[in-house]
Amino acid sequence: MADFTPIGPLLTAHLFPTLDARLIDLLRSLTPDEWERQTIAPRWTVKDVAAHLLDTQLRKLSFGRDGYMPSPPGAIASDRDLVSFIDRLNAEGVTVYRRLSPPVLIAWMEQTSREAASYYASLDPFAPARIGVSWAGESISANWFDVARELTERWHHQQQIRLAVGERADVAPEASANGARSLRAIMTPELYHPVLDCFMRALPFHYRSMSTPQGTAIRIHVTGDCGGDWHLYRGDVWVLTNEPVGTIAATVTIPEDIAWRIFTKGIARENASEHIRITGNAALGDHVLDMLAIVG
Secondary structure, eight states: OOOOOOOOOOOOOOHHHHHHHHHHHHHTTTHHHHOOBEEEEEEEEBBHHHHHHHHHHHHHIIITTOOOOOOOOOOOOSSSHHHHHHHHHHHHHHHHHHHHHHHHHHHHHHHHHHHHHHHHHHOOOOOHHHHHHGTTTTOOOOOOHHHHHHHHHHHHHHHHHHHHHHTTTTOOOHHHTTTTTOSSSSSSTTTTHHHHHHHHHHEEEEEEEEOOOOOOOEEEEEEEEEEEEEEESSSSEEEEEOOOSSSSEEEEEOOHHHHHHHHHOOOOOHHTTTTEEEEEEEHHGGGGGGGSSHHH
């Protein structure tokens, strides 16, 4: 039996004020045309994504903090039912909140961001969350995991907006450097590494159907200052750990610029495969390209 320690809790509540402040700065910098620019999220413009971020934050406060949940249209008896219900809520929220003017949307975002950050900070990280992190295969999760999952949502949607609008030549360098327009404003070790660390919690559930001998390990290496190494070890079940353990059968190297896109349906599989490098067992390593760390 290998001697190792499974990956520990990920505490992220303190990061929301910084992440959301950079979102507000970004939204304030947008021109009218940029609000309507297409993002990599199918059927969603920049304004749609911003509307979604406002909607989900309001829903989180309503459901998580206030205990209010709208009744689903029918029984949720499967993962498909859950995805359909969430997709419906998302579509309805975008339809409603994209009607707001940019100044009103931004003002609401500022207010709800402050309330949400206060709410996350008030939670006992180790108490059960109101809802489990389904993409990690959990029906019951600790608050720390649910909060970290929320951070990944807000991070990757903000990055979708940044990709869509890019950096403008008419914006002063200091404005770009302080986060208003920079493509890398939230791709920092402080903000992006925890996002990647949370995404990797999906690995054991994602690999559950891959049958390999006990003692097999897979190394996921994300390059760049925000990346790192994660090891998936096959004991009685797959377990995620930060430390090397067992016999590494495959190493998957992923550039940090596209890692988040792979796990959030932000890049086609065939395009992603051109950027990653797999050594060892190709089938084991290639399976990571199908992993999702979002509901959908």
